[in-house]
Amino acid sequence: MIPQLIVGLGNPEPKYDQTRHNIGFAAVDALARAWNISLAENRKFQGQYGEGTAPGGVKIRLLKPLTYMNRSGQAIQAVTSWYKLSGESVLVIYDDLDLPLGKTRLRLSGSAGGHNGMKSAIAHLSTQNFPRLRIGIGKPKNAVNGDNSETVSHVLGKFSATETQLMSLVLQFVVECVELSLKQGVEKAMNRCNSCTVEAPKS
Template sequence: MTDSNSSPELVFPQLIVGLGNPGSKYDQTRHNIGFEAIDALARRWQISLSEHRKFQGKFGEGWANHRDKMRLLKPLTYMNLSGQSIRAVADWYKIPPEAVLVIYDDMDLPIGKIRLRQSGSAGGHNGIKSTIAHLNSQNFPRLRIGIGSPKNQPASVKGEVISHVLGRFSVAERRTMDEVLQMVIDAIEMSLKQGIPKAMSLYNSRAIGLDVDAS
């Protein structure tokens, strides 16, 4: 199943970006799961990440599965300015938005679920708002990782939202998230081999561990 506005021609990711906030106080918080995904991919593909001033982020390039040239990025601009860093890399390597895959957290998805899309709005996520603004396009793929909502209820109070996204996972949630990160790797590797629509059809319906009864 593909989005109605997707192109029939497959475009494979060339740059994978994980969103988060820099600094040790944000390490392993829910809002930084995008950073964790990039770290997991870097380990998997043996790509070394280092701080790159021109790109305003931690950046590395290498080979995914020894066959696909890949660039990985963790913007260090803080979440609401992520697009600056992404645009700098995309411009330098002449990568079109359609080949920029952005990974980030989503409170509307329960823990244990991921969701791939080929395009779409920001959905209230400041990092994606910034990315759309700087790429001047919504037509880039994204992979959302479920972090659940506060106390499993819809997040409506701003203070609750901030406390939730900047909080850390419980021990049980952490175990689930470790499995989710492996699923993220599997989904991305399928995207590189067979295209994002194929990965969407398989992984958008999968669920791991906690809270998997929600959609």
């Protein structure tokens, strides 16, 4: 399967910029820069949207829903309905607490795993059978089982300076993984994307 729409999940307000939960937005921004695609607010699609040509001559659409995380599916559905895209042609990029920093996971399908943005995407696409790329943000250092407040402040917190350096390398790797998905299909890209760990530069 070759994706036709790539969606990054996040929250729209400036206070959420650069937070761990908005790494999906950062990934789409990185793709837009790499492919020279300009993103602009599109009311019909309830998000920042752009289209252009990715490496290999593939026509691609990029979307950052501006609906807030737990209603992301509304924006995704607006684009898929308008362009008559199947759910399977949508690649969703988002943050994952259960993966450490530097790890990414590309999958062809699966559950939401407790992620509200993905719950909304699955509900609006009426299927779990669409590819997703999870970017590890790690668990809070002092996490106690059942302590939700610690998790929320971690997810909505910003990366440290050292983590920011690492995440810029992760985003470069994400661009590489997505380009491989577009050229060879998600299945082939999974081998590369899931077997590597991006490491912080040696100081």
